[in-house]
Amino acid sequence: MDTPPSAPHRPQAAAHAPATEAVHAGREDLTALGLHAAPLDLSTTYPSPDSRGEAARLDAFAATGAQLSGPPVYARLDNPTTARFERALARLEGTESAVAFASGMAALSAVLLARGAAGLRHVVAVRPLYGCSDHLLESGLLGTEVTWAEPDGVGAALRPDTGLVLAETPANPTLAEMDLDALAARCGDVPLLVDNTFATPVLQRPRDHGASLVLHSATKYLGGHGDVLGGVVACDEGQARALRQIRFATGGVLHPLAGYLLLRGLATLPVRMRAQSAGAAELARRLAADPRVERVHYPRLGGAMVAFEVAGDPHEVIGAVRLITPAVSLGSVDTLIQHPGSISHRIVAAEDRRAGGISDRLLRMSVGLEDVEDLWRDLDAALAASAATAVPSATALVP
Numbered sequence: 001m002d003t004p005p006s007a008p009h010r011p012q013a014a015a016h017a018p019a020t021e022a023v024h025a026g027r028e029d030l031t032a033l034g035l036h037a038a039p040l041d042l043s044t045t046y047p048s049p050d051s052r053g054e055a056a057r058l059d060a061f062a063a064t065g066a067q068l069s070g071p072p073v074y075a076r077l078d079n080p081t082t083a084r085f086e087r088a089l090a091r092l093e094g095t096e097s098a099v100a101f102a103s104g105m106a107a108l109s110a111v112l113l114a115r116g117a118a119g120l121r122h123v124v125a126v127r128p129l130y131g132c133s134d135h136l137l138e139s140g141l142l143g144t145e146v147t148w149a150e151p152d153g154v155g156a157a158l159r160p161d162t163g164l165v166l167a168e169t170p171a172n173p174t175l176a177e178m179d180l181d182a183l184a185a186r187c188g189d190v191p192l193l194v195d196n197t198f199a200t201p202v203l204q205r206p207r208d209h210g211a212s213l214v215l216h217s218a219t220k221y222l223g224g225h226g227d228v229l230g231g232v233v234a235c236d237e238g239q240a241r242a243l244r245q246i247r248f249a250t251g252g253v254l255h256p257l258a259g260y261l262l263l264r265g266l267a268t269l270p271v272r273m274r275a276q277s278a279g280a281a282e283l284a285r286r287l288a289a290d291p292r293v294e295r296v297h298y299p300r301l302g303g304a305m306v307a308f309e310v311a312g313d314p315h316e317v318i319g320a321v322r323l324i325t326p327a328v329s330l331g332s333v334d335t336l337i338q339h340p341g342s343i344s345h346r347i348v349a350a351e352d353r354r355a356g357g358i359s360d361r362l363l364r365m366s367v368g369l370e371d372v373e374d375l376w377r378d379l380d381a382a383l384a385a386s387a388a389t390a391v392p393s394a395t396a397l398v399p
């Protein structure tokens, strides 16, 4: 049992502090349901005894993309468990609405399809981006055409058919940061989408700096435990309606169990981000002082990601960690490390990786909640292993 819900959009009450929103937002209907914990509704379909009424509701959805009022009809249209996660994330990002998808890539695909359907197929994007986002744009798989620009060249790259400007800050994997207010000013009337996966709304709310769409791979910090794949776009209700219509037509829906886990994950997001960021800042400081490390990238904004270029062979570091897990992905409660040139950004052509500042010596680490001394001991031993190997030439590093 679960709520019928998906109330149509209505103005939200004044926001509380983020830590309060994180544990209360999206759960507004629970008291009326007589529940304390959010329920999980796994129904794929729902009773529809009044087919005349359903016809009218489906016509209204097809015409506007507004969330159905009244009980759900079919799980590809609407699910009350997922809707709670969407309401909570919108509150945290300070947007009117949010639309959840099966993964971060499904969310980005829906945005590109929505802009393309409006006849605006050209995208201006700033490198580096997450490897698969770069690939999706560069390949033109969804019929989009991309112009890559530096942040200050975005204005000059706009065309009459530009439907979207896309940027990540801090960017994956170099943690490069950009001035969002300045970038938004250069976009004019073209919507700016900011991938906020690395910062999360705890550290940065792109909407407050002029972005009109905020994208998350919810797989990362929002879920926070490495056990759920999801994506979400926070935006105004007009854009959300277009995205819901795309989601209904193309089927990239979030599974309700994932919606349940993501809502649960949001409750601890502020406290996880604070603790993991403190560990990451300390490790970044120690790495920067270490002669076995040539360069450390750590955002001014803070955060729980650290990237660093080693003097020795980065593959040896990956092979030598014992406590830290050598794995792609990020944002979990445990620490992960990977080599972007081999894994997360392998799908990006080598020259485009270099253009995006992704060195073959770069390692990307997602710092978890472990004790920082334990993490440092593991890193220290792995760095010793890499320093013991002959320093290869930069080209020999490419497997």
Ligand SMILES: *Cc1c(COP(=O)(O)O)cnc(C)c1O
Pocket (backbone or CB within 6 Å): 103, 104, 105, 106, 130, 132, 133, 168, 172, 195, 197, 198, 216, 217, 218, 219, 220, 229, 230, 231
């Ligand atoms: C992982 C990631 C994505 C893609 O998300 P999935 O949930 O894996 O589809 C997009 N952007 C960034 C910054 C990411 O780290």
